[in-house]
Each structure stands twice: as structure tokens, then as C-alpha cells.
Amino acid sequence: MMDWDKLRVFHAVAQAGSFTHAGEALGLSPSSISRQIATLEESLGVTLFHRHARGLQLTEQGETLYDVAKEVFTRLAMAETMVSEARDRPSGPLRITTTIAFGSAWLTERLREFIERYPDIQVTIIVSEDELDISMREADVAIRIGKPQQPDLVQRKLIAMTHGLYASPDYLRRHGTPHNFKDLDNHQLIGYDETLHPPFSNVNWLLEAGRRDGVKRRPVLRVNNIYGIFRAATSGVGIASLPAYMGRATRDLVPVLPEAEGPEFEMYLVYPEELRNSKRIGVFRDFIVHKIGEMRT
Numbered sequence: 001m002m003d004w005d006k007l008r009v010f011h012a013v014a015q016a017g018s019f020t021h022a023g024e025a026l027g028l029s030p031s032s033i034s035r036q037i038a039t040l041e042e043s044l045g046v047t048l049f050h051r052h053a054r055g056l057q058l059t060e061q062g063e064t065l066y067d068v069a070k071e072v073f074t075r076l077a078m079a080e081t082m083v084s085e086a087r088d089r090p091s092g093p094l095r096i097t098t099t100i101a102f103g104s105a106w107l108t109e110r111l112r113e114f115i116e117r118y119p120d121i122q123v124t125i126i127v128s129e130d131e132l133d134i135s136m137r138e139a140d141v142a143i144r145i146g147k148p149q150q151p152d153l154v155q156r157k158l159i160a161m162t163h164g165l166y167a168s169p170d171y172l173r174r175h176g177t178p179h180n181f182k183d184l185d186n187h188q189l190i191g192y193d194e195t196l197h198p199p200f201s202n203v204n205w206l207l208e209a210g211r212r213d214g215v216k217r218r219p220v221l222r223v224n225n226i227y228g229i230f231r232a233a234t235s236g237v238g239i240a241s242l243p244a245y246m247g248r249a250t251r252d253l254v255p256v257l258p259e260a261e262g263p264e265f266e267m268y269l270v271y272p273e274e275l276r277n278s279k280r281i282g283v284f285r286d287f288i289v290h291k292i293g294e295m296r297t
Contacts, residue, residue: 006040009033010048011069014062017055090279091120097139099199101226102267103127105246107143114287121280129197129225134272141271141281143288145199148270156269156285158292163262165206166247169254171236178239178256181210184217188238190229191219199226202263206241209260245295267292 009026012033016022019030019037026033041048048062058066098107103125115123132138135152148155171188178184184206192203207216220238223229226246233240234252241262247253269288275281 003040003043006036006043007069007072009036010040010065011073013037013049013056014058014066014069019056089120090118090283092280093122093124094141094280094284095124095126095139096141096143096284097126097128097132097134098143099145099226100127100129101230101243101246102143104227105230105249110291114284117287118280118283121283129199134270137272140275140278141269141284144268144270145265146268147266148268150270152273153270154273154276156289158267158269158288159295160264160266161243161245162264163205163241164244164247164258165239165256165260165262166233166242166253167239167256168234168236168252171233171238172254172256174236181257181260184209184239188220189217190232190238190240191222192226192229193222193224200263200265203241205262206239 009022009028012022012025013019016025019033022028023030023033037048044061044065046061047059048065049056050059096107104127108125111123111125115121126132126139131144132142134140134142135150143158147157175187178187189206191207192198194204198204204216204219207219208214211217221232223232226242229240230242230246232238233242234250239256242253243265247255269285271278271281271285
């Protein structure tokens with residue numbers, strides 16, 4: 001059987017046209033290259049190169065061997081590329097946890113592109129108002145409101161998101177459009193049930209905006225998560241405070257008192273330190289950063 005190392009040397013010499021240039025390409029001395037070619041010629045019983053002052057020229061037998069060697073090494077290079085791509089292609093399970101609102105109203109609608117781009121990643125979305133412990137691998141990556149306090153997590157700030165007031169066009173046709181905070185006293189408002197761990201402080205700011213007596217307005221409906229408030233507002237129940245990404249997500253809502261500045265909160269992408277070099281985490285991080293960037297434009 002032909003020695004693969006000597007065939008590799010022969011292929012390099014045939015391409016370079018000299019022992020010196022082939023040696024430079026392979027990191028071998030010209031004398032070592034010459035000895036290996038002589039050994040190959042001896043084992044095959046043929047002369048592969050004509051040696052002359054201007055360099056080396058393939059013999060007829062050498063041309064035949066070179067054609068075969070060239071095809072072999074071309075196929076090997078293609079196989080190496082395919083194996084490398086398969087090895088480097090992100091794959092495996094990816095469990096993503098985030099809030100019910102962000103997961104339901106924003107993230108799930110954008111995952112089709114990610115899934116089509118990375119078909120070997122098996123994506124699971126876990127929406128919950130409770131923070132899963134990703135240090136204990138209850139999930140691989142989380143998108144959270146507020147800066148995480150755990151020091152063993154890799155953290156990437158995504159965006160500072162503001163809240164605004166929104167209502168459905170149908171509601172505004174039936175009840176009119178408020179022109180200032182005082183007008184909110186005469187409108188149906190949707191509030192957050194603060195007895196059930198609100199996601200951030202001042203979540204019910206619209207109930208006291210513009211009130212000097214400190215007495216909160218009474219909401220017509222309380223809901224224990226932002227997505228539920230969003231659905232109630234789109235159905236025409238009343239005016240709600242919602243993150244800007246939700247208010248802009250549908251034609252079923254329009255801004256109310258757009259100059260009003262609601263609370264601002266920061267969103268972070270976090271994952272365990274041991275997954276810092278994970279390819280599936282890396283491509284998801286880049287995907288989310290890009291999509292969040294589109295929200296700013």
C-alpha cells in the first residue's frame with residue numbers, strides 16, 4: 001500500500017515544481033523531500049520526475065499519479081471542510097426563560113428566523129414570572145428585567161425599556177381621548193395586582209400620575225402579569241401602562257398621553273459562566289442583540 005506521507009510530499013512537489021519550494025510549504029528540508037521522492041519512485045519502480053537545471057518536470061507516470069493524487073487531496077479537503085462545519089455548527093438543547101410578557105408578545109414571534117438559521121438547536125421557551133435558577137441549569141439562558149445579583153452569571157445589558165400609556169382605538173372612540181393626567185380620573189384604567197410580586201417598582205404609576213393628594217385611582221381591572229394587561233387593553237377594557245415594545249407590537253393599541261414618561265427598566269441577557277464558550281449560547285446572544293437593536297430604529 002502506498003505511503004500517504006510520501007504521496008503528500010509527491011503532491012506538494014508536483015505543485016511547486018521544486019524540492020525547495022515544496023519543502024518550504026511542508027516545513028521540511030529539500031534533502032528530506034528529495035529522499036522521500038526517491039523512496040517513492042523506488043517502491044513504485046518508476047521515475048516520477050525528470051530532473052534538470054530549470055527544475056522538475058513530471059514524467060508520464062508522474063502525470064498519471066499526480067492526477068490521482070490531486071483528486072484524492074481535493075476530496076480530502078472537501079471532507080475536512082464538511083467535518084469542520086458539522087463540528088462547528090451550533091447544536092443541542094437550548095432552554096430560554098423570560099417573563100410571560102416578553103416571551104409571549106415579543107420573543108416567540110421572532111424565533112422562526114433563529115430556528116430556520118440553526119436547525120440543529122432544539123429550542124424550548126419557558127415563560128414565567130418566577131426567576132428560574134440558571135446556575136442550577138433550570139434553564140440555559142435568561143432574559144430578565146433588572147440587573148441580576150448573582151456574581152457567577154455572565155450578564156449582557158440589552159436595552160433600557162420605557163413604559164407608556166396605551167389603549168385600543170375602540171376604547172378611545174367610546175370613552176374619548178385623555179389630554180392630560182387629570183383626565184385619567186374619568187377613564188377606565190387597568191392595573192397590576194401588586195399583592196402578587198410585581199416585576200418592578202412603580203408598576204401602577206398610572207393610578208397616581210398627576211394626583212397631588214396621593215390617593216390612587218381605582219382600576220376597573222387588576223391583572224397579575226403584564227401580558228394579561230396587554231390582552232385586556234387590546235380588547236378595549238381600558239387604558240394600561242405597557243412596555244413600549246408591546247405598545248408598538250400591534251395596531252390594536254395606540255399611545256395615550258405620549259409625552260408621559262413612565263418607569264424605565266433594564267433588560268439583561270444572562271447565562272452561567274460555564275456556558276460562556278457554548279456555540280448555541282453565542283449564536284442566540286448575537287441573534288437577540290441584533291433583534292433588540294432593531295427595536296431602537
